[in-house]
Amino acid sequence: MSEINAKIIDQKIISTHITISREIKNSIDLKLGCQAKLKTPRDIENKSVLLNIKLILATPTDDLKAELIADIIFELDYVPDDYNIIAEQKLIPLARTSLFETLDEILVAMGYKKMRLADKISQ
Secondary structure: OOOOOOEEEEEEEEEEEEOOOOOOOOOOOOOEEEEEEOOOOOOOOOOEEEEEEEEEEEOOOEEEEEEEEEEEEEEEEEOOOOHHHHHHHHHHHHHHHHHHHHHHHHHHOOOOOOHHHHHHHOO
């Protein structure tokens, strides 16, 4: 069986909490925590899944602390044999990247420079 592809078709931020220093540095160390729950479709032919994800991000000095909770709907190429493997290998990494990009946009709207958090975490 070929590798499964997944794409985000909808993302809804349920909750955000952000605390950031007025003088945050460009170079920061980040700690990351992530919890996720996958809801599979009842219809076995349905190729979409819902991932509820809680992302916690912080610096050791507490210059930045953020918590985002979101529901993200993915569309898959086909119905997988094991949803848990797909969630770990594909869905959670895609969701985290999307949420980091969203957090960057929120921080820019708050008046801070774009931090490119997704790039910092994927390194």
